[in-house]
Amino acid sequence: MNAPDRQLLERFSAIVGSSNAIRAEDADLTHYTQENRHIFHGVTPLVLRPGSTEEVSAIMRLAFETGTAIVPQGGHTGHAGGGAPDDSNTQIVVTMERMNRLRAIDIAGNTMTVEAGMVLQQVQETAASHDRLFPLSLASQGSCQIGGNISTNAGGTGVIAYGNTRDLVLGLEAVLPSGDVWNGLRKLRKDNTGYSLKNLFIGAEGTLGIVTAAVLKLFPRPKGREVAFAAVASPHQALGLLNLALGAAGSGLTAFELIHRRPMEFALEHAPGSRDPFGERHEWYVLAEISSGRSAGDARALAETIFGEALEADLALDAVLAESLAQQTAFWKLREDMAVAQTREGGSIKNDISVPVHLIPEFLDKAAVIVAQELPGARIVAFGHMGDGNLHYNISQPKDGDTAAFLARRTDINDAINALVISLDGSISAEHGIGRLKREVMAATKSSVEMAMMRAVKTALDPTGIMNPGKVV
Numbered sequence: 432m433n434a435p436d437r438q439l440l441e442r443f444s445a446i447v448g449s450s451n452a453i454r455a456e457d458a459d460l461t462h463y464t465q466e467n468r469h470i471f472h473g474v475t476p477l478v479l480r481p482g483s484t485e486e487v488s489a490i491m492r493l494a495f496e497t498g499t500a501i502v503p504q505g506g507h508t509g510h511a512g513g514g515a516p517d518d519s520n521t522q523i524v525v526t527m528e529r530m531n532r533l534r535a536i537d538i539a540g541n542t543m544t545v546e547a548g549m550v551l552q553q554v555q556e557t558a559a560s561h562d563r564l565f566p567l568s569l570a571s572q573g574s575c576q577i578g579g580n581i582s583t584n585a586g587g588t589g590v591i592a593y594g595n596t597r598d599l600v601l602g603l604e605a606v607l608p609s610g611d612v613w614n615g616l617r618k619l620r621k622d623n624t625g626y627s628l629k630n631l632f633i634g635a636e637g638t639l640g641i642v643t644a645a646v647l648k649l650f651p652r653p654k655g656r657e658v659a660f661a662a663v664a665s666p667h668q669a670l671g672l673l674n675l676a677l678g679a680a681g682s683g684l685t686a687f688e689l690i691h692r693r694p695m696e697f698a699l700e701h702a703p704g705s706r707d708p709f710g711e712r713h714e715w716y717v718l719a720e721i722s723s724g725r726s727a728g729d730a731r732a733l734a735e736t737i738f739g740e741a742l743e744a745d746l747a748l749d750a751v752l753a754e755s756l757a758q759q760t761a762f763w764k765l766r767e768d769m770a771v772a773q774t775r776e777g778g779s780i781k782n783d784i785s786v787p788v789h790l791i792p793e794f795l796d797k798a799a800v801i802v803a804q805e806l807p808g809a810r811i812v813a814f815g816h817m818g819d820g821n822l823h824y825n826i827s828q829p830k831d832g833d834t835a836a837f838l839a840r841r842t843d844i845n846d847a848i849n850a851l852v853i854s855l856d857g858s859i860s861a862e863h864g865i866g867r868l869k870r871e872v873m874a875a876t877k878s879s880v881e882m883a884m885m886r887a888v889k890t891a892l893d894p895t896g897i898m899n900p901g902k903v904v
């Protein structure tokens with residue numbers, strides 16, 4: 432890639448205007464250059480803040496003409512380092528933060544057209560203000576952007592009922608590396624006219640173009656919602672509970688999270704105001720949400736039936752239904768606080784994996800053997816979206832252990848966990864993507880045919896390799 436000189440940086444800056452072009456010599460750009468887990472620290476000479484699709488197109492046209500590398504960025508909450516520039520000081524960051532407008536909302540058609548920089552929480556709130564639900568829900572929703580969610584095909588807690596981001600997007604507008612604008616902002620629920628181009632951009636992590644707007648699917652807002660914590664003896668028992676709840680509630684089962692005791696302990700210790708939902712200690716927990724389109728009473732009755740039957744059928748040891756909105760929020764907060772609480776316990780090695788849902792217990796049993804053999808004393812911190820077969824299988828360093836020595840084992844332990852995942856026909860990245868973090872691992876674990884198809888798509892859309900180089904493929 433070309434290193435942009437002062438004159439070229441000025442040409443880029445002129446496209447967005449000087450107040451929306453931030454030079455490294457004038458400001459602290461750490462927010463844009465350092466990935467949020469602090470694994471990757473990059474540098475950039477310039478951050479551009481375009482305000483329209485036309486400006487994004489002009490940026491890409493100039494980048495294409497001059498061979499300048501561009502890194503698209505949303506809220507920069509991603510976990511794979513995809514939104515950070517490398518350390519060559521040649522890559523220009525294009526942040527979508529100013530492109531945050533609502534373009535249209537179609538209540539009768541249940542769609543909403545938004546610009547890529549709208550923060551997820553604002554998308555949810557806009558839908559709610561029109562008595563609709565946009566169901567994508569992540570702990571980072573206060574700062575991640577819908578364009579970033581689309582580019583990572585984000586998952587979160589509602590996937591079991593509503594699907595991944597991919598399932599929530601009807602149409603897209605994207606600027607190609609050449610600067611050409613593809614207007615695919617269709618509202619169609621059925622459209623079998625050739626290749627599904629939108630699906631190329633969803634999950635591409637900014638390597639094929641810049642997403643500038645999207646048509647999103649809206650849903651009726653549930654009229655009743657119940658949140659329950661259940662204590663379970665084992666992941667195997669949790670699997671039984673999952674199937675019972677799915678059988679009774681169907682798509683009314685809107686979340687099903689499995690939580691080990693350790694992340695619960697970390698949250699109880701480090702998150703101010705958190706409380707154990709149970710009077711006694713249990714080894715495993717399920718956090719479940721039941722929704723009803725009919726009424727609050729219907730959701731309550733359904734939840735009482737599910738957990739009553741679970742206790743009778745020996746599929747749960749205990750269960751608590753939240754008694755108020757405040758308690759529902761507290762139950763969810765406990766779950767959301769787990770990742771941050773873990774950071775207080777020293778070094779951690781993280782894995783975001785998925786396996787077929789029924790193999791979650793087998794994965795956990797076998798992974799525990801690997802950790803005990805390879806990292807004696809390390810603490811397994813497993814929790815996640817069991818209903819989707821997705822676990823955040825994190826490992827905290829031994830208490831009072833040597834952090835550097837522990838982290839030095841990251842590659843070995845992740846290789847062993849990944850080999851286990853592959854042997855179970857799973858995925859090494861369930862929802863966080865590939866970015867810089869898992870590029871080599873992906874190439875090593877996918878077939879040569881699959882990698883060749885991916886590289887062919889990349890070359891076709893980005894022949895000069897200016898679009899987020901060094902990420903994904």
Ligand SMILES: Cc1cc2nc3c(=O)[nH]c(=O)nc-3n(C[C@H](O)[C@H](O)[C@H](O)COP(=O)(O)OP(=O)(O)OC[C@H]3O[C@@H](n4cnc5c(N)ncnc54)[C@H](O)[C@@H]3O)c2cc1C
Pocket residue numbers: 467502503504505506507508509510512513514515527547548568569570571574575576577578579580581582583584585586587588636637638640641642643770862863866899902
């Ligand atoms: C506390 C916390 C909880 C989280 N929980 C979840 C979870 O439950 N599920 C989950 O899936 N993720 C989760 N994440 C990860 C992260 O929030 C998601 O990956 C999110 O979708 C990233 O959005 P972003 O706007 O921050 O994107 P960024 O981090 O800015 O970018 C992510 C990638 O997308 C590209 N990109 C961003 N915007 C565009 C665009 N407009 N056009 C083209 N490319 C673009 C970037 O180049 C980068 O490769 C969590 C993160 C945190 C910090």
